[in-house]
Amino acid sequence: MAGRRGARSGRGWDAIPPRAGAGMASDDAAAEPRRSSGRRGRPGGEEPPSGEGPPSGGEPQRDQDGRIRGRSEPPRSEAEVAREICLRQLAVRPRTRAELAKALLRKEISEEVIAEVLDRYDEVGIIDDAAFARAWVSSRHHGRGLARRALANELRQRGVDPEVAGEALEAVDDEAEAEAARALVDRKLRTASGTPDAIFRRLVGMLARKGYPAGVAIRAVKDALAARDAEAAEFAEALDADALADEAGGPES
Missing domain, CATH: 1.10.10 (Arc Repressor Mutant, subunit A)
Known part of the structure; x- marks a missing residue:
């Protein structure tokens, strides 16, 4: 019996299994895969590099030039x-x-x-500076009613060669300039108010700002007033367009 008791207390078939202790992992712990504390697919919880890839479910992030952030591109010349x-x-x-x-x-x-x-x-x-000048003169003369002097100044500000600008300005001759001045005055007179003298000065100033010479501006306003009503016609009749133009600095001033 003693031999049998000794056998039962030994390391035989009925021996008590040892506890999992320091340096000894249990079978379950050994079998369980190591869990990552970081994001799925990135070992050790590493954060993705800044700008790498599009945000989850969204479009790629782009910079102000439209390039995808984080994507390296070859340097441009x-x-x-x-x-x-x-x-x-x-x-x-x-x-x-x-x-x-x-x-x-x-x-x-x-x-x-x-x-x-x-x-x-x-x-x-x-x-093509020549084509640019021709298009500019046509657009600004017909659209804004600008005279040659104002057009020449605008072309000069945009760096157009004076000779090239001069060729483009030939499209606006004296007759075209006078017709454009009169059309501007007629349009303004529809809503103008005040005495004939005040209207006259206001409209002559408007034409001067658009580059019309004093003689052209004064004659355009005088003729328009003469056709408006009796009071304006009387005022216009008393105007000496040539004298006023000379006083303003000449017919081409």
């Missing part, structure tokens, strides 16, 4: 950047060579690249 700037400018309205050059200088494009890009645009007709 200075000429490519210059062409992109020019095309953005031209998408708004036609530009002269001088206007494009000024825009490129503001973006710190070198003068060599500016000349290279704009020369190429000249060759293929993307920029």
